[in-house]
Structures are given as structure tokens and as C-alpha cells.
Amino acid sequence: MTVFLLLGTPSVWACTNLLVTKGASADGSTMITYAADSHVLYGELYHWPSADHAPGEMLQVIEWDTGKFLGEIAQVPHTYNVIGNMNEHQLAIAETTFGGRKELHDPNGIMDYGSLIYITLQRAKTAREAIQIMTDLVKDYGYYSSGESFSIADKEEVWVLEMISKGEVEKGAVWVAQRIPDGYISAHANQARITHIDFKDVDNFIYSEDVVEFAIAQGYFSGKKKDFDFSAAYAPLDFGAVRFCDARAWSIFNRVNPAFGAKYQDYAMGDLSKDRMPLYVKPDALLTVKDAMELMRDHYEGTPMDMTNDAGAGPSACPYRWRPLTWESEGATYFNERAISTQQTGFSFVSQSRSWLPDAFGGLLWFGVDDTYSTCYTPIYSASTRVPESFAVGNGDMLTYSESAAFWVFNRVTNFAYMRYDEIIQDIRKLQSELEGKYIKTVPAIDKAAEELMKIDTQMAIDFVTDFSVNNADKMVQRWKELDNYLLVKYMDGNIKVEENGKFKYNPSGLMPVSPITKPYSEEYRKKIVEDTRDHLKYPAQAH
Numbered sequence: 001m002t003v004f005l006l007l008g009t010p011s012v013w014a015c016t017n018l019l020v021t022k023g024a025s026a027d028g029s030t031m032i033t034y035a036a037d038s039h040v041l042y043g044e045l046y047h048w049p050s051a052d053h054a055p056g057e058m059l060q061v062i063e064w065d066t067g068k069f070l071g072e073i074a075q076v077p078h079t080y081n082v083i084g085n086m087n088e089h090q091l092a093i094a095e096t097t098f099g100g101r102k103e104l105h106d107p108n109g110i111m112d113y114g115s116l117i118y119i120t121l122q123r124a125k126t127a128r129e130a131i132q133i134m135t136d137l138v139k140d141y142g143y144y145s146s147g148e149s150f151s152i153a154d155k156e157e158v159w160v161l162e163m164i165s166k167g168e169v170e171k172g173a174v175w176v177a178q179r180i181p182d183g184y185i186s187a188h189a190n191q192a193r194i195t196h197i198d199f200k201d202v203d204n205f206i207y208s209e210d211v212v213e214f215a216i217a218q219g220y221f222s223g224k225k226k227d228f229d230f231s232a233a234y235a236p237l238d239f240g241a242v243r244f245c246d247a248r249a250w251s252i253f254n255r256v257n258p259a260f261g262a263k264y265q266d267y268a269m270g271d272l273s274k275d276r277m278p279l280y281v282k283p284d285a286l287l288t289v290k291d292a293m294e295l296m297r298d299h300y301e302g303t304p305m306d307m308t309n310d311a312g313a314g315p316s317a318c319p320y321r322w323r324p325l326t327w328e329s330e331g332a333t334y335f336n337e338r339a340i341s342t343q344q345t346g347f348s349f350v351s352q353s354r355s356w357l358p359d360a361f362g363g364l365l366w367f368g369v370d371d372t373y374s375t376c377y378t379p380i381y382s383a384s385t386r387v388p389e390s391f392a393v394g395n396g397d398m399l400t401y402s403e404s405a406a407f408w409v410f411n412r413v414t415n416f417a418y419m420r421y422d423e424i425i426q427d428i429r430k431l432q433s434e435l436e437g438k439y440i441k442t443v444p445a446i447d448k449a450a451e452e453l454m455k456i457d458t459q460m461a462i463d464f465v466t467d468f469s470v471n472n473a474d475k476m477v478q479r480w481k482e483l484d485n486y487l488l489v490k491y492m493d494g495n496i497k498v499e500e501n502g503k504f505k506y507n508p509s510g511l512m513p514v515s516p517i518t519k520p521y522s523e524e525y526r527k528k529i530v531e532d533t534r535d536h537l538k539y540p541a542q543a544h
């Protein structure tokens with residue numbers, strides 16, 4: 001997702017994707033994750049029902065980021081059911097924007113990256129088919145957006161597709177798609193990640209026929225075809241592209257394979273003299289869906305970029321920094337880290353495509369709104385024909401509060417937590433762990449029940465998993481409302497109410513609460529206050 005540019009560089013800092021192949025997952029599912037980050041994106045769950053269309057019918061293309069009308073394209077005879085970023089055939093697509101060379105923008109293109117995702121999900125069954133459709137659409141109608149990395153997963157394969165417009169030179173785009181080898185994981189975060197293309201390996205690489213020739217013609221590359229580097233040609237690295245973007249992918253790799261992380265740590269911190277980090281890595285252990293959720297919860301903890309350690313974290317070790325990302329002081333430029341978990345996430349998900357199950361209940365979209373670290377992922381079956389009210393489009397917006405909208409309920413909780421983060425986040429994570437653990441244990445039972453229903457009628461099975469998805473999500477939001485009330489009572493006015501056996505404790509009379517706990521600033525933070533104020537707050541010795 002495109003949000004803003006920094007210091008005139010072409011790179012964009014917004015979203016994060018993780019890709020997990022069948023051989024790298026504990027249950028044999030393929031998984032992709034997506035954190036859709038934007039200060040103006042309202043978190044909701046989109047839905048396009050399957051439909052038949054008349055010959056000659058046209059489809060309006062509305063830019064996902066802005067709502068701008070871009071044009072019309074020909075509709076297809078039949079479109080598939082889509083819930084969020086996953087369809088009824090267990091195909092999932094996500095993205096991050098890498099921007100790339102700024103002159104390669106086509107103001108006359110019709111297909112923006114968001115529309116490209118959701119239109120393709122309505123038309124494709126497999127990852128390879130999705131790549132074909134996406135690249136045909138931009139060839140026929142032009143590509144309106146800047147450079148984009150797409151994560152594409154079906155029940156068997158996981159691919160990264162990277163694409164950038166040809167600008168006003170000619171209609172269309174140059175692109176390359178690379179399959180992630182089975183047993184490996186990949187990640188991208190707003191920087192093009194595909195480098196060298198094996199032009200002879202037709203099983204693992206697909207590319208536009210002019211991907212090299214166009215770069216040569218524009219002066220982006222000179223040399224032999226075998227030495228061509230897609231990222232270097234169309235999205236050259238700079239410090240920001242590495243420290244704010246590739247570093248997020250590195251943090252995921254570091255957590256699943258510390259030896260790999262140690263090897264590329266200097267690169268991730270922005271040292272462009274070091275070898276570039278590869279596109280994929282083999283994790284030390286197979287990943288569960290819970291692991292995927294947790295990998296999206298990251299503030300660089302335990303690394304040199306840990307956001308809880310510097311002065312910006314304040315007295316409660318808050319790992320969030322308000323914008324701008326960079327600032328000037330005494331003639332020098334400084335910056336904050338850009339971690340995976342960030343306050344401006346609209347929605348995020350973990351998709352699971354499970355090949356051993358029928359499509360009617362094989363696809364799962366674990367969906368959440370707001371910051372990945374404090375959200376709660378609820379399972380939405382991708383064949384669902386309805387959306388929970390709490391996630392429904394039109395239930396509130398970024399400027400309209402709705403007490404029944406998950407986005408606003410979760411933001412109430414997290415924005416309160418930012419004030420006393422080190423304490424309040426523990427209560428949030430406790431309920432998060434409880435609910436997600438419960439849902440993960442419940443899903444196999446729902447699968448089994450759906451399987452029995454499918455023996456009678458497929459639609460009955462789809463209706464069953466739809467009801468579960470809707471009811472479970474709305475109940476989760478109700479639990480979060482209760483958490484909101486609990487946190488206000490417990491942490492009001494900088495105090496901590498005393499609890500006993502899971503309830504707030506009253507004094508023996510039962511009329512008043514026992515005196516609350518007052519937790520002082522840490523000794524380290526008090527030293528910072530002394531250094532900052534010097535003698536201004538020093539108590540006079542003679543007054544003792």
C-alpha cells in the first residue's frame with residue numbers, strides 16, 4: 001500500500017508480507033500474511049459474492065487507495081466468491097508497494113494494484129492463473145500504480161510477482177514472478193526483492209518478454225542478459241529502502257533462522273556494502289498458523305533496532321513512534337525505526353490454503369484490524385457468503401465512529417495502551433492468546449462438522465462455516481469491548497487497581513476499593529529526567 005515518500009527516494013514504507021510454502025508449514029498448508037498499513041485506511045472485510053455476467057457487461061475500475069474512477073474493463077462470464085484477500089478456491093493475494101523509479105508511472109493506466117488484486121481473485125483459481133490474469137490485465141488496460149510486490153498463494157504453490165509500469169513510454173508493465181521453493185519462506189516489505197532471473201528455469205520463473213530489453217532501452221541496465229537484476233534495474237537500493245523496508249523482512253528471517261539473521265544483520269541496518277539478503281530462507285522449525293501470527297508481531301525486540309530501548313519509548317517502553325519517520329535537528333537528519341507492528345495498520349490477515357480439504361471449507365483467512373501486535377485474529381472461511389457486522393463495509397469509517405465496528409473497538413484499546421504500554425499490553429496479549437488459542441483448537445472441529453454436512457449438501461457446509469465465521473467474529477469484538485471497560489477501570493489515573501481471584505478487590509467494608517498500586521518510573525527513566533532537568537526539580541537539601 002502506498003502511503004508516503006521519504007527524502008525524495010523512490011521507496012515507500014507501508015505494508016509487510018510473509019509467505020510460507022507447504023513444506024515450511026507444520027500442517028502442510030500454504031500461508032501468506034498481510035499488514036495493510038496506512039494512516040487513512042479503515043479496517044474492514046471486503047466481500048464480492050460469486051456472480052454470472054451478461055455478454056458485453058463492463059466493470060468499473062475504482063482506485064483502491066483513493067476511490068478515483070480509472071475506467072472500465074470487460075467483465076467475464078462468471079466471477080468467484082471473494083472474502084477479503086482470499087477466494088472460494090483458496091487463492092490468496094497480498095501486496096507491498098516498492099515504488100521504484102518515479103518516472104515509470106502511467107497516468108493513463110486503468111488497473112491500479114488494489115483493483116488488480118480483487119479483480120483477479122474474482123477470476124482465478126490458482127497462483128499461476130492469477131499471474132497470467134494480472135499481467136494480461138495490465139498489458140491490455142495499462143498499469144496505473146507504482147512498483148508493486150504481490151504475494152500469491154494457492155493450495156500448492158507460493159509466488160512473488162513484482163511489477164512496475166512502463167510509464168508513458170508505452171502501455172503495460174515489466175514484471176517477473178518467482179516461485180518460492182518448497183520448504184522455504186519469503187518476505188517482502190516495500191522493497192523489490194527479486195534480483196537475478198534464471199531465464200531457463202520455466203518452472204520457477206515467469207517474466208515479461210521485454211523485462212531486460214526495456215531496462216536497457218531506458219538506461220537502467222547494460223550488460224549480459226544472464227547478469228540482469230530486476231530490483232537493481234527498477235528499484236535501486238538506498239539506505240531507507242534497506243533500513244525501513246528490507247529490515248522488516250530480515251526481522252522475520254532472523255526469528256525463524258537466527259544464523260541467517262546474524263549473517264545479514266549489518267545489511268538490514270543499512271550497510272549497503274554488505275551482501276544483499278536473499279529472497280527466501282529455510283526456517284529452523286516448521287511454522288504453525290500461530291507462528292505466522294506472531295512473526296507479524298514485531299518491534300525488532302532483542303536486536304540492535306529494538307524500539308523499546310531508546311528515549312522515544314518513554315517511561316513505559318512504548319515501541320511506537322509518531323510521524324514523521326524522519327526529522328531534522330541541528331543540521332542533521334534523524335529517523336525512527338519502521339517495524340512490522342505499527343499503529344497505522346488498517347487490517348491484517350494470515351491466510352491458510354489447505355489442500356487436503358475441499359474448497360468449501362479449506363480456505364481460512366485469519367483476520368484482524370488495527371496494529372498486528374495487539375489485534376486478535378479470528379478465522380473467516382474463504383467460502384463464506386456473509387461478512388460479520390463488526391467487519392462490514394459501511395459500518396463506520398475513518399471519520400465516523402461506530403461502537404459496533406471492530407476497527408473502532410480495537411483502536412480504543414490500543415490507543416489507551418500507548419499511555420501505559422508496558423503494563424497494559426500484558427492484559428491485551430493475555431486475552432489475545434486465550435482467544436486465538438481457542439479458535440485454533442476449534443477450527444478442526446468445525447472442519448469435521450462441515451465435512452459431514454458436505455456429504456449431504458455442499459451449500460449446507462458453506463452456510464455452516466459462514467455462520468461460524470460471522471458469529472465467532474462478532475463475539476470476539478464483544479470480548480474486546482469488555483476488555484476496553486476492564487482496562488479503563490484497572491489503569492485509570494496512572495494507578496493499578498488491586499485484583500484477587502480475577503476480580504477487583506474491595507476493603508473489608510466492601511464499600512471502597514483497597515488502595516491502588518502506584519508504580520513509579522524506572523530508575524533508568526528517572527535518571528533521564530534528572531539529566532534533562534538538572535537542578536530544576538532537585539529538592540533543596542535544607543528542606544529535608
